[in-house]
Amino acid sequence: MPELSVILDNFNYAEYLPQAIESVLEQTFDDYELIIVDDGSTDDSLKIIRQYAEISTKIIPVTKANGGQTSAFNVGFSVSQGRIIALLDSDDYWYPQKLEKIVESHKSSKIVQHYLTENGNNVYRKIAGDVDWSYALTKFGFMYQHSPTSALSFHREVIEPFFPLVNAEEMRGYSDGCILMLAMTYAKISCLNEVLGFYRVHGKNLNANHTDSGAELLEVSIRQRNYVNKQLALRNLPELPYDNGQYIDYLLSTVDFDDKPAAIYGTGNSGERVAETLKRFGVPVWGFAASRSGNYSVTPGELFNHRMEFGKVVIASSAQEAIADTLYSCGFNDNAIVKLAI
Numbered sequence: 001m002p003e004l005s006v007i008l009d010n011f012n013y014a015e016y017l018p019q020a021i022e023s024v025l026e027q028t029f030d031d032y033e034l035i036i037v038d039d040g041s042t043d044d045s046l047k048i049i050r051q052y053a054e055i056s057t058k059i060i061p062v063t064k065a066n067g068g069q070t071s072a073f074n075v076g077f078s079v080s081q082g083r084i085i086a087l088l089d090s091d092d093y094w095y096p097q098k099l100e101k102i103v104e105s106h107k108s109s110k111i112v113q114h115y116l117t118e119n120g121n122n123v124y125r126k127i128a129g130d131v132d133w134s135y136a137l138t139k140f141g142f143m144y145q146h147s148p149t150s151a152l153s154f155h156r157e158v159i160e161p162f163f164p165l166v167n168a169e170e171m172r173g174y175s176d177g178c179i180l181m182l183a184m185t186y187a188k189i190s191c192l193n194e195v196l197g198f199y200r201v202h203g204k205n206l207n208a209n210h211t212d213s214g215a216e217l218l219e220v221s222i223r224q225r226n227y228v229n230k231q232l233a234l235r236n237l238p239e240l241p242y243d244n245g246q247y248i249d250y251l252l253s254t255v256d257f258d259d260k261p262a263a264i265y266g267t268g269n270s271g272e273r274v275a276e277t278l279k280r281f282g283v284p285v286w287g288f289a290a291s292r293s294g295n296y297s298v299t300p301g302e303l304f305n306h307r308m309e310f311g312k313v314v315i316a317s318s319a320q321e322a323i324a325d326t327l328y329s330c331g332f333n334d335n336a337i338v339k340l341a342i
Contacts, residue, residue: 003031004099005082009072009149010036010090014044016200021052021059023093023197029100034059037076040066045090068172073179074164085154087176091200092116092150098196102153109190110155111183113147116199124148124199126319129191131341134184141240142247143221144342145318149176150197158186162231171227174220181228181240218269245273251340252277252314260311261286262338265323267297270342271316278314286310291326304330314338 006024010017024034036049036059046063053059064075077085084106086099098114105112118124125145136142146152162182165171171178180189221243229239252274261284264271275285286309288297298306303313313336315323320339327337 001081001083002033003082004029004033004084004086004103005080006032006034006086006088006099007073007076007080008034008036008088008090009039009069009076010041010045010049011039011066011072012041012043012045013090014041014048016091016093016202017045017048018052019093020088020090021048023095023098024088025052025056025058026096027094027099028097029103032058032099033080033082035062035076035079036060037062037064037072039064039068039072067168068175070165070168070171070175070178073175074168077159077163080156083156085156085159087149087152087179089149091202092148092198093200094150094197095195101192101194101196105190105192106153106155110158110187111180111189112153112192113151113189114192114194114196116147116151116197117195118199119201120198123195126322127191128318128320128341129193132188134188136247136341137181137184137240139241140247140250141225141243142342143177143181143225143243146177146180148199150199152176152180154179154183155187158183161186161235165231166234167227167230170230171223174224177224178228178231181224182231185232185237185240245277248273248277248340248342249280251342252281252338255312255314255338257281257283258311261309263287263289263303263306263310263313264316265289265300265303265313265327266316267294268317270318270340274314274316274340289313300326300330303327304332307332307336312336312338315340316342318342 038045049061053061102112115123133144232239262278263286264274267288267290278285289303290297293299
């Protein structure tokens with residue numbers, strides 16, 4: 001049996017599919033099988049898959065009627081034999097050492113994620129790697145902004161209890177987060193500080209530039225939590241709590257604000273939650289800052305001009321280091337910056 005199974009899900013991405021397949025076939029690690037699940041494509045995807053299957057015996061083509069990403073993962077997992085399961089979306093691709101790196105990391109970790117570039121440029125979703133995200137999820141209900149599908153891999157033992165995922169039609173997309181949350185009820189996640197793949201943002205993505213922030217992100221998060229808890233309940237396992245700000249309360253309870261107002265860097269859901277917590281703690285909110293000023297925010301430079309009016313700046317974003325660097329460049333120091341592990 002192969003050490004690792006790659007499950008590549010595809011629906012009508014014929015224009016990107018060859019690069020995704022070739023990125024697996026060109027890996028420096030060789031002990032794998034590549035399961036390509038086509039979810040009822042109507043373009044040239046099937047033709048492409050058959051052509052590659054004739055070239056490599058590592059490829060296991062699977063075709064099915066369209067049912068969405070969750071149903072595709074169900075079928076792919078049922079075929080897989082590897083001890084490690086790595087997921088890949090057909091519009092993304094990996095760099096050559098991806099599998100070699102994650103197999104090494106899986107020697108000590110049951111769940112592994114790494115970074116992806118966004119169209120070959122910046123890192124997509126920089127994450128604090130020194131946080132026990134499984135504890136934050138199971139204790140407080142807080143789910144971090146994880147890397148997408150193509151950066152996630154799992155020991156078989158932490159996801160096998162949940163397959164097949166039931167009622168797959170309820171979660172046609174965003175399945176990666178659901179699988180990740182389920183696995184995190186069993187084990188901690190290891191975050192590799194390496195860029196090992198290419199996340200393609202092309203305008204047709206389900207989440208990128210559509211549900212990455214704001215009310216849309218919150219709606220998706222609630223749908224995922226409901227779906228995950230259904231899987232857990234059906235297996236008589238404890239359900240996850242819902243994130244009502246308990247985790248941010250926990251983080252901010254350790255900060256001394258010296259009876260001064262606080263500024264908040266971040267105007268999304270996290271910024272609003274931080275503001276609510278500060279008000280409950282009796283800390284006045286001076287205002288909000290963001291990279292670009294909006295209706296109720298100022299830019300970092302404008303924020304520094306008002307630095308005598310508040311005590312600390314609380315970074316309410318997962319992009320902690322990038323925002324901290326921006327604040328440093330404006331003249332703030334560590335004493336004035338609160339980095340939240342979110």
